[in-house]
Amino acid sequence: MSTEFLKVEGLAKTYPGAREPVFDGVNFAVEQGEFVCIIGHSGCGKTTILNVLAGLESASAGHVFMDRREVAGPSLERGVVFQGHALMPWLSVRSNIAFAVRSKWPGWSRAQVDEHVQRYVDLVGLGAAIDKKPSALSGGMKQRVGIARAFAIQPRMLLLDEPFGALDALTRGTIQDELLRICAETHQTVFMITHDVDEAILLADRILLMSNGPQARVAEIVRNTMPRTRTRATLHHDPQYYRIRNHLVDFLVARSSELSHGRAPLQPPEVRPGLAEPEPEPTPTGEGSPVVPLRRVA
Ligand SMILES: Nc1ncnc2c1ncn2[C@@H]1O[C@H](COP(=O)(O)OP(=O)(O)OP(=O)(O)O)[C@@H](O)[C@H]1O
Numbered sequence: 001m002s003t004e005f006l007k008v009e010g011l012a013k014t015y016p017g018a019r020e021p022v023f024d025g026v027n028f029a030v031e032q033g034e035f036v037c038i039i040g041h042s043g044c045g046k047t048t049i050l051n052v053l054a055g056l057e058s059a060s061a062g063h064v065f066m067d068r069r070e071v072a073g074p075s076l077e078r079g080v081v082f083q084g085h086a087l088m089p090w091l092s093v094r095s096n097i098a099f100a101v102r103s104k105w106p107g108w109s110r111a112q113v114d115e116h117v118q119r120y121v122d123l124v125g126l127g128a129a130i131d132k133k134p135s136a137l138s139g140g141m142k143q144r145v146g147i148a149r150a151f152a153i154q155p156r157m158l159l160l161d162e163p164f165g166a167l168d169a170l171t172r173g174t175i176q177d178e179l180l181r182i183c184a185e186t187h188q189t190v191f192m193i194t195h196d197v198d199e200a201i202l203l204a205d206r207i208l209l210m211s212n213g214p215q216a217r218v219a220e221i222v223r224n225t226m227p228r229t230r231t232r233a234t235l236h237h238d239p240q241y242y243r244i245r246n247h248l249v250d251f252l253v254a255r256s257s258e259l260s261h262g263r264a265p266l267q268p269p270e271v272r273p274g275l276a277e278p279e280p281e282p283t284p285t286g287e288g289s290p291v292v293p294l295r296r297v298a
């Protein structure tokens, strides 16, 4: 039985006045409880895709279904962390998050809302800044408010647009660990844009590789074959890590541009670069092939 939760079919976007689509023929699906990252060069259309998934922007062609229903507008079932933090500047941290919480649970008492908000503010380490306005916060702190706000409404799907981009390495690590913990606990379904290949390998079950525009596509899907118990501290001890990392970097350096202008396949193949092929049997002359082909599935 398919557990497809989010399904994207033939998605395309041409901005008014543009001659060619930014992307077209974008096809992929996300299963319930799955963590999917998307990687691709700046301008290939990642944020546009995320906005269409959120129901904030319309596509020029194609469809998005969540739980078999077509996405036709924004919903509190999908929590978004924007690339810019998108906070209301006249409201404190507390009120920014409380506003979203009250929209989701209009019947809650003030005490219930307060307690819930406090929990998520503590989660991102902003307890001391809860009554400050966004203008009094650093970029990384604002981003953390956005993260707390998205988590606080406990959406069925989290859509994250480079949510850790403005954070220092230490805070970033702490929040990545926290995100992994929450996802393991709640089976949260996540679609996340990142430029950081290590972050993608740590967090994602599958990594969507997007070719360059115009006519960008999801060109290939990398299955993360490392155990889900991976942590930041142990990741680099697993030989799979280097194979997956090299594969992602090779795509970004060379293949993403070769596959622009609609040269990527419409149905992206799934690959498992982490798994090495078994050592070839030595031939009678003692020569084995040193070239390890990628294992392709689907
Ligand atoms: N409102 C708009 N009007 C016209 N063109 C737009 C608009 N928004 C985005 N674009 C163009 O569409 C393309 C994709 O933009 P998008 O923001 O989705 O890229 P991205 O992959 O998220 O890039 P980055 O990694 O830099 O965030 C870009 O070439 C951009 O200039």
Ligand SMILES: [Mg+2]
Pocket (backbone or CB within 6 Å): 046, 047, 048, 083, 161
């Ligand atoms: Mg973007």
